[in-house]
Structure formats: structure tokens, C-alpha cells
Amino acid sequence: MKIARTIAELPRFPDSVGLVPTMGAFHAGHLALFEAAREENEAVVASLFVNPAQFGQGEDLDRYPRDEDRDAKLAEEAGVDVLFTPSAGEMYPEGFSTWVDVGELGQRLEGEFRAGHFRGVATVCLKLFNIVKPSRAYFGQKDAQQAAVIKQLVRDLNLDLEIRVVPTVRDGDGLALSSRNAYLSPDEREQALALPRALATGDSTKARELLAGLDVDYVEEANFNGQRVLAAAVHVGKTRLIDNVILEGENK
Numbered sequence: 001m002k003i004a005r006t007i008a009e010l011p012r013f014p015d016s017v018g019l020v021p022t023m024g025a026f027h028a029g030h031l032a033l034f035e036a037a038r039e040e041n042e043a044v045v046a047s048l049f050v051n052p053a054q055f056g057q058g059e060d061l062d063r064y065p066r067d068e069d070r071d072a073k074l075a076e077e078a079g080v081d082v083l084f085t086p087s088a089g090e091m092y093p094e095g096f097s098t099w100v101d102v103g104e105l106g107q108r109l110e111g112e113f114r115a116g117h118f119r120g121v122a123t124v125c126l127k128l129f130n131i132v133k134p135s136r137a138y139f140g141q142k143d144a145q146q147a148a149v150i151k152q153l154v155r156d157l158n159l160d161l162e163i164r165v166v167p168t169v170r171d172g173d174g175l176a177l178s179s180r181n182a183y184l185s186p187d188e189r190e191q192a193l194a195l196p197r198a199l200a201t202g203d204s205t206k207a208r209e210l211l212a213g214l215d216v217d218y219v220e221e222a223n224f225n226g227q228r229v230l231a232a233a234v235h236v237g238k239t240r241l242i243d244n245v246i247l248e249g250e251n252k
């Protein structure tokens, strides 16, 4: 596996390329995306970039888990061909000033509680699509609204790639895998199980009741590109967790 730290170091691929954008601290959710990309493409590029533009003030940018050596090993074992790990300066050089304005879909739910989040996500993904030129890019259902924002971006700006959404990978106890689970103490992890249990009811009223003990940002039914989901964001101690379950349909 090649590690490319700059855009110039990225190889040119003659055939189909699958791109998996990530922020690292790999777990089985990331590995499922690599696997899906491996199955459908000649080559797989994973990007590892903790994108400052998608973090708000007071969020966890500084303490976000980072372990590039471990990630490189896991990516290589998963059949990733190139790990693209640019610096913030490579992605946002001095004078950078153009942003993707996501619109209404980026203002609701996550967008309401994380102002500017989807502007940062859409901008970095558009940049990654232009840099890597993938045939397909892979996103997790765990971040259902993000997947919907990216589909909207591809549609609205006539981008020439396919977006694939991979099912949420969960631990045996039901908690959706997330790099942020590393922040949880054993006690907090126990409390966090209320989130998948609440969502599993498939009912926003019941879910709200089951989450009564936690600091809840939202528990809401949402429609993402025709797919109905029950989505929630909660705080457990200092850790913010999101999750969702599909109620009906496909995110088209």
C-alpha cells in the first residue's frame, strides 16, 4: 500500500477507482467500506483527513483520536491500495476561499446542532472527488444525513461518480461503531446503549422516553432522498454520539 501525503504523490489509476473518505481511527465500520470498494473497483483509495472545516468551535477537533500507523496497517490488510493523508495546508492552502453551500438539507438535524458542519463535509468531499477522480465513493449509513448531503451534491453539481451507502456496523451490544466510542468510559458506554435501544423501537415518541436520562440534541424521523429514518444525537458525558435506523425505503 502506498501512503500519499500530497496530491502530487497520488498515483494515476487507469481503471476504476473506489474512494473511501475517512477521518481515521479505523474500526470495522471503515473496514466494511473498504471491503465494498474492493469488490467493485480495480483500485481502492482511502483518504485519512481530520477535516478542520467540519468541526465547530468547542468541538473535539483537537482530541479526535489519531493513530496513523495503526490505520495504515489496517487499511493495508483490508486491501486499500493508496492511503491519502494530506495535511490541512495541502487541502486548504493559504488563500483558500471557495465553499459548497449545501442548502436546506444541511441546516436540519446535524446541521442545526453543528452549524457549518455540512458545508465543511461537502467542500472536502468535492475536493477529494476532484483530486482522486473516483468512479465510486463509499459512505456509511451510520451518517445517513451526510450520505444524503453527498448524494445531493453529486446530483446538483453534475458530478461524474456513483455514491454507495454501506449498512451500519454495530458492536455485539448494538452500539454503532464510531471512532468517538473511544472517548467513552465503561460507565458511559453502558449509558450509551440507550441510543441503539431507543432507535430500535422505530418510534420517535418511545425513543424519546428511552433517552430521557441523556442529554438529547434531537430524536426525529427524517426523510433522506426518499428513505425514512429515525435519527438521534445524544451527549454521553463529553461525547456526542449519533445513530439512526432505517424505517422504510432506500436513500436514492
Ligand code: AMP
Pocket (backbone or CB within 6 Å): 021, 022, 023, 024, 028, 029, 030, 032, 033, 138, 139, 140, 141, 142, 143, 166, 167, 168, 169, 170, 176, 177, 178, 179
Ligand atoms: P469517519 O471516519 O467517522 O468520518 O467515517 C468515515 C466513513 O465511515 C463515513 O462514511 C461513515 O459514515 C462511515 N462509518 C462510520 N462508522 C460506521 C459504522 N459503524 N458503520 C458503517 N459505516 C460507518
